[in-house]
Amino acid sequence: MSYIEWDESYSVHNPEIDKQHKEWIAIYNNIHDVMIGTKSSSLNEITTNSLNEMYDYARKHFQFEENYMSQLNYPNLIEHRRIHRDFENLIYTYIREIKTGKTILNTSLIKVIRNWLVEHILTEDKKYTTFAQVDSSLDT
C-alpha cells in the first residue's frame, strides 16, 4: 500500500481535469495517512469522513468529466458513465458497511480504492484524450 504520485503519465491533456485528478489523488493519499496514523478506537469515524469526502469529490469530478466527454461527442460515454456509477456504488457500500459495523477500512480495502483510481485515470480516462486531440485539431 502506498501513496499515489501524480506525474505526466496521468495527464489527460485537459488542465481542469488534471487538477481534479490531483485533488482526487490527494483525498486518497489522505485516507492512506488516516489509515496508517490513527488509533483503532477513532478509526471508523475518521475513515467514514474520509470516504464521504472521496464519494462527494468523485461525484463532482465525474459530473464535470461526463459533461466534457459529452462535448467531445465521446462514443463510449455510456460505458464510461456506468464505470463512474460503479465507483460511486463501491464507495457508498464501504461507507454503509463501516457504519453498520460489517467491515472496517483495512489495507485490502484501501488497495481496491487505490487500484481503481490509478487504473481508471490511466486506462479509461486516457481513452477520451484521443477525441480531445481530434476535436482541437478541427478548431485550427
Ligand SMILES: [Fe+2]
Ligand atoms: Fe472517468
Ligand SMILES: [Fe+2]
Ligand atoms: Fe477522471
